[in-house]
Amino acid sequence: MELNSYKKVKQVLWIILFANFGVALLKIIIGMSIKSASMIADGFHSISDGSSNIVGLIGISIASKPHDKDHPYGHKKYEVMCSMFIGAMLVFVAGKIILDSVDRFKHPVTPSITIESLIVLLITLAINIFVCTYESRIGKKLNSYILISDSMHTRSDIFVSVGVLATLVGIKMGLPAIIDPxxxxxxxxxxxxxxxxxxxxxxxxxxxxxIVDEEIIKVIVEEFEEVKDVHDIRSRGSQNDIHIDMHVLVNPNISVEKSHTLTDEIEIKIQNKVNKNAQVIVHIEPFYGEYTE
Incomplete structure (x- = not known):
């Protein structure tokens, strides 16, 4: 990912951060006022979204650093490590909600439903739909792993909010309070x-x-008439930092210059057909007859 793209990702994360904290504050305040465990739980979920944005900002700041002597492949995996931290945060929040729900089973409380609470839920639902759509669209445009992952996370908020809304309406219609926990x-x-x-x-x-099916790479490489065979195809990384290497068999009499040109053309073709961020290493081998792996 280019430095300019990292700046755009940061801008998106800041926008989503303020949106998530605004949504969380509304849900928790209304949830506490009407004594709704489900709405408070949903509010904490929105806080976790905001916290994940903060962690994402830290991860992007480190990941955007250029490669150096100690990190010849760059710092891009720090973005992934921050995603793991976000996952751990979500497990912690889920655990807290489960414990609170168990307590509500033992000591049920009937939430007091108000028109205001329903309006707040509809507003937050609309905000979440905007956040999810916006973040997903920008994430795909910039090929940003953290934005796409975070948009998937936010998408779950939409279903959660719909569930909470359905619960409040259900209680208003006379369903038992146990539906809340x-x-x-x-x-x-x-x-x-x-x-x-x-x-x-x-x-x-x-x-x-x-990260890439080796058969796809093989088909692309074998389109070059100089290539007699290709094997040991490997790929790793993420969508914005793909590394691919392979062994390519060619005529043993081909010049070093032609070999170099061939490897460049293979890399360009893979970038055009698979991913523009792909970094390709081709090991050239002489072909003396039918290759048997």
């Missing part, structure tokens, strides 16, 4: 699922999981 548990389920998705994506990058 049940909804809180559902909220915690969404939070845990968000944490799982973050851990899954982040772990894959940190352990160098293959």
């Amino acid at each position: 049940i909804t809180s548990l559902i909220v915690s389920g969404f939070i845990l699922h968000s944490a799982y998705e973050i851990f899954k994506e982040s772990t894959g990058i940190l352990v160098d999981q293959a």
